[in-house]
Amino acid sequence: MSERNLAFVRGEMLPAREPPSGQTGLLKLLRESFFKDWLSALLTVTSLIVLIWIARSVSPWLIDSVWNANSLSECRQILGGAEGACFAVIRDRWTQLLFGFYPPTQYWRPVLAFVLMLIALAPILFPPVPRRLLWFSAAFPGLAYCLIWGGTLWLPFSAYAVFAVGAIVLGLATRLGSGVAIVLALASALAWWIFVSGSVTTVLTQLLPLALAPVTSREMGGFLLSIVIGVTGISLSLPLGIVLALGRRSKMPLVKTISVMFIEFIRGVPLITLLFTASLLLNYFLPPGTNFDLILRVIIMVTLFATAYMAEVIRGGLAALPRGQYEAAEALGLDYWKAQRLVIMPQALKISIPGIVNSFIGLFKDTTLVVFIGLLDPIALSNSIRATTAWQGIYWELFIFIGGLFFLFCFSMSRYSMHLERRLKTDQH
Amino acid sequence: MELNLETEIDRSRMRVSDQVAIRIEDMNKWYGNYHALRDINLTVRRGERIVIAGPSGSGKSTMIRCINRLEEHQAGKVVVDGIELSSDLKNIDKVRSEVGMVFQHFNLFPHLTILENCTLAPIWVREIPRKEAIETAMHFLEKVKIPEQARKYPGQLSGGQQQRVAIARSLCMKPKIMLFDEPTSALDPEMIKEVLDTMIELAEEGMTMLCVTHEMGFAQAVANRVIFMDQGQIVEENNPQDFFHNPQSERTRLFLSQILRH
Ligand SMILES: Nc1ncnc2c1ncn2[C@@H]1O[C@H](COP(=O)(O)OP(=O)(O)OP(=O)(O)O)[C@@H](O)[C@H]1O
Numbered sequence A: 001m002s003e004r005n006l007a008f009v010r011g012e013m014l015p016a017r018e019p020p021s022g023q024t025g026l027l028k029l030l031r032e033s034f035f036k037d038w039l040s041a042l043l044t045v046t047s048l049i050v051l052i053w054i055a056r057s058v059s060p061w062l063i064d065s066v067w068n069a070n071s072l073s074e075c076r077q078i079l080g081g082a083e084g085a086c087f088a089v090i091r092d093r094w095t096q097l098l099f100g101f102y103p104p105t106q107y108w109r110p111v112l113a114f115v116l117m118l119i120a121l122a123p124i125l126f127p128p129v130p131r132r133l134l135w136f137s138a139a140f141p142g143l144a145y146c147l148i149w150g151g152t153l154w155l156p157f158s159a160y161a162v163f164a165v166g167a168i169v170l171g172l173a174t175r176l177g178s179g180v181a182i183v184l185a186l187a188s189a190l191a192w193w194i195f196v197s198g199s200v201t202t203v204l205t206q207l208l209p210l211a212l213a214p215v216t217s218r219e220m221g222g223f224l225l226s227i228v229i230g231v232t233g234i235s236l237s238l239p240l241g242i243v244l245a246l247g248r249r250s251k252m253p254l255v256k257t258i259s260v261m262f263i264e265f266i267r268g269v270p271l272i273t274l275l276f277t278a279s280l281l282l283n284y285f286l287p288p289g290t291n292f293d294l295i296l297r298v299i300i301m302v303t304l305f306a307t308a309y310m311a312e313v314i315r316g317g318l319a320a321l322p323r324g325q326y327e328a329a330e331a332l333g334l335d336y337w338k339a340q341r342l343v344i345m346p347q348a349l350k351i352s353i354p355g356i357v358n359s360f361i362g363l364f365k366d367t368t369l370v371v372f373i374g375l376l377d378p379i380a381l382s383n384s385i386r387a388t389t390a391w392q393g394i395y396w397e398l399f400i401f402i403g404g405l406f407f408l409f410c411f412s413m414s415r416y417s418m419h420l421e422r423r424l425k426t427d428q429h
Numbered sequence B: 001m002e003l004n005l006e007t008e009i010d011r012s013r014m015r016v017s018d019q020v021a022i023r024i025e026d027m028n029k030w031y032g033n034y035h036a037l038r039d040i041n042l043t044v045r046r047g048e049r050i051v052i053a054g055p056s057g058s059g060k061s062t063m064i065r066c067i068n069r070l071e072e073h074q075a076g077k078v079v080v081d082g083i084e085l086s087s088d089l090k091n092i093d094k095v096r097s098e099v100g101m102v103f104q105h106f107n108l109f110p111h112l113t114i115l116e117n118c119t120l121a122p123i124w125v126r127e128i129p130r131k132e133a134i135e136t137a138m139h140f141l142e143k144v145k146i147p148e149q150a151r152k153y154p155g156q157l158s159g160g161q162q163q164r165v166a167i168a169r170s171l172c173m174k175p176k177i178m179l180f181d182e183p184t185s186a187l188d189p190e191m192i193k194e195v196l197d198t199m200i201e202l203a204e205e206g207m208t209m210l211c212v213t214h215e216m217g218f219a220q221a222v223a224n225r226v227i228f229m230d231q232g233q234i235v236e237e238n239n240p241q242d243f244f245h246n247p248q249s250e251r252t253r254l255f256l257s258q259i260l261r262h
C-alpha cells in the first residue's frame, strides 16, 4: 500500500508571516488582561465604575482647593460653601512640619545635612559612583551630627578617634587571629572612649573653639526628626543585625545564647514600651547629672528593636544558602570571617533584600510612635497645628501631606530594592 | 564502561615519589552514635592517583572530607603534607589551602563571575596581587578549555563547564593534593567525558589525586591504586589491574558485578 511511503521532504521553506491581527498589540492586551471571560469582564467593568465614582467624588475637593488663606475660616469664606480642600495650612505651616521648632534662621543646617546625606548615600547605593567617595560616607554621620545639633565640632571628631583607635589595634593584631584581634580592638576602643576621649575633646575645644550654635533635641521635630531617627536606625540595624544573625548561628554556646536572648526579648516587647523605657527608665540607670539626649536614647531603642528583626530576616537568608557554599569556601582555605564576608553574606543579603527593605520601611514608619513620649514627629505637629485657633478642625490636608511624604520615602526605598534585585541577578543568560 | 580516550595517556610524568602526602592512622568517625568510619589506615604518596569506590553510604565522602577537615574525625591521626589535623584552626586553614577539593554539585559561588570565583582564594588566602591572580586564573581556565567564559556567571554555564571551572578554581590555589568527590555523577554522559579529560590531564602532570568515582574506565586508565570501601571500612586495596580482573574480596566481586552489568 502507498501508506508505507510516508517519506516527505520539504522543497521550499515557508517564509515567516505576520501574526494574525488580534494576537498582538493593544487589542490582545485588552482581551487577555481585561475581557478574558465573563467574570473578568464583569470585574473590569465594576472596578472601572468604582474608580470613576472615587475620582468624581474626590476631584472637586482637590480641584477647588484653596492655597492662599491664613486660617480655616478664611478658607471656608473663599470656598463659599463649596466642597474644597484647604491646602493653605500646608503653605502656612510646612516649615514646621518639616523642621518642628528648629530655629528658622538655622534651617540651612538640616537642609545641608540632607543634601550631604544624598551625596554620602550615592557611593553605597550606586556602584558607578567612584568608591573614593566612601570616605565622605564614613565622615558624614559626624558631619550631620555637627550640623543638626551644633555645639563643638570636636565631639564627633573624638568619636571618630575611638573608631580609629579600634581600627589601628585591629590592624596590628590581625596576626593573632581574627577573633582575638576583634576582641582586642573592641577593648582598646572602649578604653580610649572611657579614659581618654573626654579630656582630649576638652583640650581641643580650648585650643581651637570651632562650634555652631547648639540646638536642643526639644526643638527638633517633624520630618527632620523622622529622618534622623529612621536613617540612623536603618543604617545601624543592618550591620548590627548581621552580627546578631551570625551570633545566633554561632557554634559557641555563650554567643549563641546571648544572641537568642537578645532577639527574643526585644522582639517580644512592643516598640512603644521600649520607647517609654528610653524616655523614663534609662534616667534611673544613668549616673545622676548626665544629660543623655532624649533623641539619642530613642535612636538607641529604635535601633535595638530594628536590629532584632533584621537579625531574623538575615538568618532566614543564611539558612537558605546551601551547605555546599560554606564547604566550598572552607575547602579553599578561607577562614570564618573571610568566608562570611566574601561568600556567605553577599548571597544571604541578596536573598534577604525584600525582607530587609520591608523592615526598613516598617522602621521608618514606626518613628511616628515617638509622639507618645512627647517628641514632635509630624503627627504630633499636625495635632499642635490643629490646636491653634487659626487651623482648628483641619484634618485631611495635613494627613495627606504627611502621608504623601512618608509614601515618597518608602516608595523610593521599595523601588531601589527592586532595582538592586535586578542588578544582582546573575543566573540569566 | 570503557572510556574512549582521544589520546594515549602520557605516563612520562606520572611518577610516584617516596614522600608521604597523606597519612591516615586508625581513623574513626562517628555521626552521633553511628560509626561511619572504622579504623581507616591509608598512606598516600606524592604523585599517587587513588580511586575510591564502594556502595552508597559506605563512607567514601566522609573519608575524603576528613582529609581537609570538612568533617572532624574523633579518633586516630590524619597527617596531611606533614601537618597533623587537630582542632587548631591555623593548621586546618593551612591544610585547606594546600588541598583542593571538587564537589559533586560544583559549589561555585553564584554571585561571582567565573574569573572572580578563580581569583577569590588566591587573593584573600594566598594574598597574591590581583593582577597576578587574574593571570593565573586565565592560565587554568585555558587549561580546562573555557577561557572565553571568564566574564560569565556560573548560572550561565552548562554542568560540565561548571565542573571544569570548579577544578580550575581549586588549581588556582596551586594545591599539592586534589580531592574529588564524585565529580561526574551529576553530569550527562557528554559532559562526563570533558570533565574526565581534564582530570586525566591533571594526572598526567603528576598531581596527587584522591578520587571518589564510579567511572571505572577512568580508574583503569589513570589510577595506581583502587580502594574499595564498605560499611565505613576499607575492604580491599589493590592495583587497578587486579582490582577489576582478579578482586580478592567477595564483597568487591559482588559490587563489580553489579556496576559492570549496566
Ligand atoms: N552529616 C551526617 N550526619 C549523620 N550521618 C551522616 C552524615 N553524613 C553522612 N552520614 C552517614 O554516614 C554514612 C556514610 O556517608 P557518606 O556520605 O560518606 O557515604 P558515601 O559513600 O559518600 O555515599 P554516596 O556514594 O551515596 O555519596 C552514611 O550512612 C550516611 O548516612
Ligand SMILES: [Mg+2]
Pocket: B060, B061, B062, B181, B182
Ligand atoms: Mg558521597
